[in-house]
Amino acid sequence: MAEHDHDLCIRDALDSAEALCARRGARLTTLRRRVLELVWQSHRPVGAYDLLARLGEGRDRAAPPTVYRALDFLMEQGLVHRIHSLNAFVGCPSAREGHAARFLICTDCGEATEFEDEPLQRDLERIGTARGFRIDGQVIELQGLCSRCAAERPVA
Ligand SMILES: [Zn+2]
Ligand SMILES: [Zn+2]
Ligand SMILES: [Zn+2]
Numbered sequence: 001m002a003e004h005d006h007d008l009c010i011r012d013a014l015d016s017a018e019a020l021c022a023r024r025g026a027r028l029t030t031l032r033r034r035v036l037e038l039v040w041q042s043h044r045p046v047g048a049y050d051l052l053a054r055l056g057e058g059r060d061r062a063a064p065p066t067v068y069r070a071l072d073f074l075m076e077q078g079l080v081h082r083i084h085s086l087n088a089f090v091g092c093p094s095a096r097e098g099h100a101a102r103f104l105i106c107t108d109c110g111e112a113t114e115f116e117d118e119p120l121q122r123d124l125e126r127i128g129t130a131r132g133f134r135i136d137g138q139v140i141e142l143q144g145l146c147s148r149c150a151a152e153r154p155v156a
Helices: 006-024 030-039 048-057 064-076 118-130 147-152
Strands: 080-083 088-091 102-106 112-115 140-144
Touching: 006 030, 030 048, 030 064, 030 088, 048 064, 048 088, 064 080, 080 102
Parallel strands: 102 140
Antiparallel strands: 080 088, 102 112
């Protein structure tokens, strides 16, 4: 992600989470909101242990199961995605139900960028259909260097 005002990202994420939960009648409790805010501290995926550590720093200490349940809730609502290859979590910049989250993950700075791609989606469906395979889930996480990190490391 290029230099940007990340406070704005956090505020946007929390605002749209509140709007979305209100619309669905889902309860964004103080803890759930706090966990979402902590996930959004950066565009780097954060592991559950780090989240617990961050939560432990404040007054709002929470027991691990509570935090895991908060993460489950946030994932159900599509506000947070799990990065399987890192066993970590990242906030969704365009939260809505049932969209396929795919990521470009920079192995240098650690940022995970979500992307959507219609032709790719169609290809995957075609591959499933051709084999009589009903696709229920998918994990697409590409590893490499983001444009900024790549610019600092020209190919020899
Ligand atoms: Zn940001
Ligand atoms: Zn998403
Ligand atoms: Zn990078």
